[in-house]
């Protein structure tokens with residue numbers, strides 16, 4: 001909508017986890033390197049955790065790009081509200097297993113054959129699970145069993161689990177201690193620090209076609225950082241709304257007043273936010289009525 005006004009090739013702050021707009025912060029870089037290393041070196045289980053909106057799915061998208069480019073077979077399960085049967089059906093579908101996909105036994109046999117064939121050719125096979133904190137206990141148990149498949153040279157299936165911090169707490173449950181013990185690598189995403197929020201906004205604006213952005217002045221970015229608490233998804237939503245507001249007001253620069261309006265519309269809460277004083281609409285006359 002506002003792209004032509006600002007001269008963007010595409011919208012800088014889309015909410016999709018698009019690797020084309022990746023900002024390689026040190027922690028994202030490290031997380032991706034860990035995921036790739038975990039899969040390539042056949043570590044077995046790798047876990048990525050992070051608060052809502054910190055970039056887990058984006059990292060998994062980047063990992064998938066890497067795996068596809070290196071012709072590594074993988075299944076990507078992004079819907080975690082699955083029964084055991086649906087889980088196996090999805091795995092079979094993604095890995096193109098030629099079997100009765102609604103029979104768990106058939107899928108397991110076909111999967112085992114594929115894993116052994118791939119391993120014999122020196123090829124790796126991966127299973128990626130997003131939103132792992134929502135996975136049912138029985139599905140997690142199946143995942144653990146899949147992680148047990150191995151030959152003499154190592155694990156046959158590399159399993160990447162990504163989820164919110166409560167996934168770590170779920171792993172502490174006695175029923176999952178076997179799975180927890182098998183995790184070879186862990187990485188975590190935290191919200192951005194202020195300097196990262198600056199670079200993040202610059203990077204996205206540059207990718208959209210504005211290399212030296214002037215729409216968001218430094219002091220406004222500092223305030224965006226505070227109000228978003230460094231969460232990339234919130235930064236995107238705030239900046240997108242600011243661009244829209246600036247466009248509506250035919251201004252090439254976003255202002256503090258616009259940010260206040262956007263924050264109200266988004267019902268944002270942040271540490272130190274002044275609580276609006278609710279003033280009574282009519283002040284009551286407390287004087288005694290004249291007699």
Ligand SMILES: Nc1ncnc2c1ncn2[C@@H]1O[C@H](COP(=O)(O)OP(=O)(O)OP(=O)(O)O)[C@@H](O)[C@H]1O
Pocket residue numbers: 014015016017018021022023024025028050051052053054055056057058059164232233236
């Ligand atoms: N390093 C990054 N570079 C570019 N964009 C990012 C980065 N990290 C996060 N984002 C953006 O932030 C938004 C949220 O990212 P993403 O969906 O990957 O988060 P998530 O951790 O999977 O969230 P959820 O917990 O809700 O599943 C997306 O729009 C994504 O493009």
Ligand SMILES: [Mg+2]
Pocket residue numbers: 056057058130131
């Ligand atoms: Mg996600």
